[in-house]
Amino acid sequence: MSDPSPQPAFVLVRPQMGENIGGAARAMWNFGLDRMRVVAPRDGWPNSKAVAMASGAGRLLDEARLCATTAEALEDCTYVFATTARARGLTKPVVTPERAMELAQDKIAAGGRVAVLFGPERAGLENDDIARANAIINVPVNPEFASLNLAQCVLLTAYEWRRRTSMAPPETMEMAKTEWASHVEMDKLAQHYEERLDEAGFFFPPTKAEGMKMNLRNLWSRMPLTRADVQMLHGILRQMVRWKDRG
Amino acid sequence: MSDPSPQPAFVLVRPQMGENIGGAARAMWNFGLDRMRVVAPRDGWPNSKAVAMASGAGRLLDEARLCATTAEALEDCTYVFATTARARGLTKPVVTPERAMELAQDKIAAGGRVAVLFGPERAGLENDDIARANAIINVPVNPEFASLNLAQCVLLTAYEWRRRTSMAPPETMEMAKTEWASHVEMDKLAQHYEERLDEAGFFFPPTKAEGMKMNLRNLWSRMPLTRADVQMLHGILRQMVRWKDRG
Numbered sequence: 001m002s003d004p005s006p007q008p009a010f011v012l013v014r015p016q017m018g019e020n021i022g023g024a025a026r027a028m029w030n031f032g033l034d035r036m037r038v039v040a041p042r043d044g045w046p047n048s049k050a051v052a053m054a055s056g057a058g059r060l061l062d063e064a065r066l067c068a069t070t071a072e073a074l075e076d077c078t079y080v081f082a083t084t085a086r087a088r089g090l091t092k093p094v095v096t097p098e099r100a101m102e103l104a105q106d107k108i109a110a111g112g113r114v115a116v117l118f119g120p121e122r123a124g125l126e127n128d129d130i131a132r133a134n135a136i137i138n139v140p141v142n143p144e145f146a147s148l149n150l151a152q153c154v155l156l157t158a159y160e161w162r163r164r165t166s167m168a169p170p171e172t173m174e175m176a177k178t179e180w181a182s183h184v185e186m187d188k189l190a191q192h193y194e195e196r197l198d199e200a201g202f203f204f205p206p207t208k209a210e211g212m213k214m215n216l217r218n219l220w221s222r223m224p225l226t227r228a229d230v231q232m233l234h235g236i237l238r239q240m241v242r243w244k245d246r247g
Numbered sequence: 248m249s250d251p252s253p254q255p256a257f258v259l260v261r262p263q264m265g266e267n268i269g270g271a272a273r274a275m276w277n278f279g280l281d282r283m284r285v286v287a288p289r290d291g292w293p294n295s296k297a298v299a300m301a302s303g304a305g306r307l308l309d310e311a312r313l314c315a316t317t318a319e320a321l322e323d324c325t326y327v328f329a330t331t332a333r334a335r336g337l338t339k340p341v342v343t344p345e346r347a348m349e350l351a352q353d354k355i356a357a358g359g360r361v362a363v364l365f366g367p368e369r370a371g372l373e374n375d376d377i378a379r380a381n382a383i384i385n386v387p388v389n390p391e392f393a394s395l396n397l398a399q400c401v402l403l404t405a406y407e408w409r410r411r412t413s414m415a416p417p418e419t420m421e422m423a424k425t426e427w428a429s430h431v432e433m434d435k436l437a438q439h440y441e442e443r444l445d446e447a448g449f450f451f452p453p454t455k456a457e458g459m460k461m462n463l464r465n466l467w468s469r470m471p472l473t474r475a476d477v478q479m480l481h482g483i484l485r486q487m488v489r490w491k492d493r494g
Binding site for chain 2: 026027029030031032055056057091096098139140141142145146147148151152155156159162163166193196197199200201202212215216219222223224225228229232233235236237239240241242243244247
């Protein structure tokens with residue numbers, strides 16, 4: 001995995017207008033970013049309006065990875081940011097774009113794969129998407145007037161990446177050789193726990209089950225787990241089930 | 248001259264499309280800037296397309312100072328920046344938006360009046376305008392692809408102003424109210440898991456038991472857990488034991 005120009009992937013989740021997808025591609029490429037992933041675009045793919053708008057950044061659309069779900073788009077990622085205008089009551093670190101791209105640089109230098117989620121134009125990301133993220137990016141806009149559009153939000157984040165990385169390289173990190181768990185590994189872990197705990201009757205009463213599941217998924221997503229950690233946590237659960245089965 | 252909220256004025260020089268003027272107003276107000284000046288807009292003034300596009304930032308257009316020439320727009324200014332994509336062979340300091348807003352803050356704090364010039368969409372500022380500036384702002388875009396539009400250029404500059412001048416960044420604001428688990432709570436959690444997993448036969452074979460316990464304790468200690476997380480993790484384990492006991 002020797003990436004010639006390591007950089008975060010920008011994931012557009014359920015984008016609506018083609019023009020905005022094209023605008024996002026231009027915003028990225030202005031600052032040298034060219035890894036785009038697109039989750040379930042409303043008007044299908046490829047999108048001619050996106051291509052027309054992207055003009056000189058059309059290559060990003062050609063090479064964009066089209067995914068059916070947010071989970072699929074994040075499969076290989078080890079650290080995920082979600083951009084959102086509002087706080088959602090999820091316990092998760094909230095950082096500025098500046099701090100986020102600083103973290104992203106550190107994670108990438110340590111061998112991680114970083115993604116940034118951008119929500120659909122009107123509604124923004126859903127809680128289910130946000131629960132997959134390790135941290136939230138919040139642009140410090142005027143509290144009386146927050147009207148950043150998709151391309152602008154992409155622009156500011158990409159700008160911070162370039163501002164950050166055109167400066168001094170980050171210090172080499174202690175955990176550089178660590179194999180971090182990928183998103184798909186984290187997802188399987190969360191699913192394993194959710195299934196067994198469901199069987200065990202943990203999510204009770206039923207009216208609270210959804211909230212409890214969300215909290216548990218959110219807990220996993222916040223944890224900086226290595227692949228070895230994930231294996232151990234699977235092992236713990238398997239052993240508890242074996243214990244039960246032995247009676 | 249006691250300005251209640253001192254800030255730089257943004258001067259749009261000969262802007263063409265009304266939509267871009269409205270977009271610039273929104274970009275400014277997103278970051279709390281509301282002093283706009285407009286020099287010789289192509290389509291006259293007021294501009295209904297600008298008003299439509301500005302929506303919630305329409306007040307900036309109502310209050311904008313309309314000027315016939317760049318010289319008139321800068322009359323009361325003591326320090327002027329010109330934004331430009333290309334170097335023009337003019338002997339003048341060239342700074343990043345970040346450095347520019349740092350300088351702007353210093354100048355304003357010292358009682359100065361600062362303006363930033365933005366050129367027309369296609370051609371950008373003319374040399375005659377740039378010659379009036381004390382320094383040039385150059386956004387460090389991808390040299391292979393520079394396609395910032397007027398509103399985006401305004402956005403990045405306004406963003407840097409706010410980043411510079413907002414005292415405390417909203418970093419980790421959502422985690423700020425979080426009750427982190429204390430060391431003793433973490434210790435009890437580690438102990439709870441260690442005891443139950445010992446009963447369950449997890450630490451096997453015996454020669455590896457100590458190493459496994461160490462890894463597990465190390466895992467807990469690296470996790471940024473809240474008190475609620477710790478309660479949930481206790482609950483999970485208790486439920487697994489209950490499940491076993493029910494047979």
